[in-house]
Amino acid sequence: MTVAFMRNKVVEVEPVAPDELVVYWRLSDDLLNMEMTISVRLPDLEIIAADARVHRGIHRGGIDAGDAVKKIIGVHVGPGLRKIVRGLLGGAAGNVDLTEGVLECCNAVILHFTLPAIHMGEGLKDLPLDEQMEMARFMLKSNPRLLRSCVAFADDSPIVMGLRA
């Protein structure tokens, strides 16, 4: 069966200076082609620039993505981000692809910082299972916010139960 619709999305993080990351985000589907660029200053993760452009779309009117996304300048990537961004960009009355795109950019910044620690653990995949579990427990101890965030760190997970034993 042929598909009636396809959507491609990509988000990329590029460190452009020791104290600045730029996030590039693009969406392309049958009806829409939009891109966004967000600059984040380190170490406080403040969004210092934001721009968005719609290259292709079928709607004659609607939200100006470039104007809308500038509202997030000054926001910090951190706790409460979802509520803040959804509030600034209009919630259900705004454009969901634009709003979620901003959140995806911010999530990519967090994963940019997560990746090195994950990479360090790469060589441990051949270790016995109990040692892999110990590594996961170390990960949880280093970042307690992971607790109850997913099945791996749920109360009944062998990772968490082993930590409490």
Next chain:
Amino acid sequence: MAMITFSRSQLISAEFPDDATIRFHGTQEDHIYAMGVTMDVRIADGTILAIQGWMKRYTTPVCPKAVAVLQNAVGMKLRGIEWMSGIMKNIGQKGCEHFAEIINECGRCLDQARMARDCAALLQKDPSADLAVASAQWLEDHPEKEGRPVMVTIGKP
């Protein structure tokens, strides 16, 4: 110019196996995680009818248990107030956040895919049809489509 340090791609495709159902195939791949889902959704109310998932890349030996948690999504709706939060809570927090991200992206494509299908059908009948007019009419006829569209801004000073 420096290297890219993190990249994520999402690909969502939609089929219409019958008039009442939309079938999504969604994949998400990045430097850390890779997984995907296939799910059938009832068009009339956005209810997830069936779902399957797979994981290719993950971070702990426990992560694959999230595949079974995907069945909690059957019966959930991709419409209504806070539907994305519901998916994140029931599939993300109880299973895997990245599965939830894919389901939510599929959900955001639900009306976009319907509109694309209808626009394609219109162009087949009338290649000179004005899609701006057609899309405005589509939005009027489908109040279930939440939010507002974005307008083309390229070339804007």
